[in-house]
Amino acid sequence: MIDRRSFLDWLLGGTVFAGLAAILYPAARYLEPQEIPEAAISSLKVGTIEDFPLDSGTIFKFGRKPGLLIHDADGKFRAFHATCTHLSCVVQYRKDMGAIYCACHNGRFDINGKNISGPPPRPLEEFDVHLKGNEVYVSLRG
């Protein structure tokens, strides 16, 4: 048989536990980083032809990753994942070099994305580029 004092101790302990749980659980959920699912995209409009001068390179975001769109001096578009194949720095188009350059370790790629000097072990991954009217789209190769 439970006496009154034991019952009150048990009730008080349960109330304190429930109160702490009601405070700590939402705080823990708030502090825990949430997983945000990345929207799967396979194609992206990056702009119009007029947005990209001849012999220029433009960084764009493809989902969470950077891409590099090159509008070469002949008017042809090329697009690459802008992540260096060495240690994943973001590459850039260097008009003065006529090449894609990685400033982290002096890596170079030609405008076709082929690794030509420095430590990058592989070519850059390439996107497909499509024009619809004067709009420029990039899409995953597949």
Ligand code: FES
């Ligand atoms: S990360 Fe690009 S050359 Fe090292």
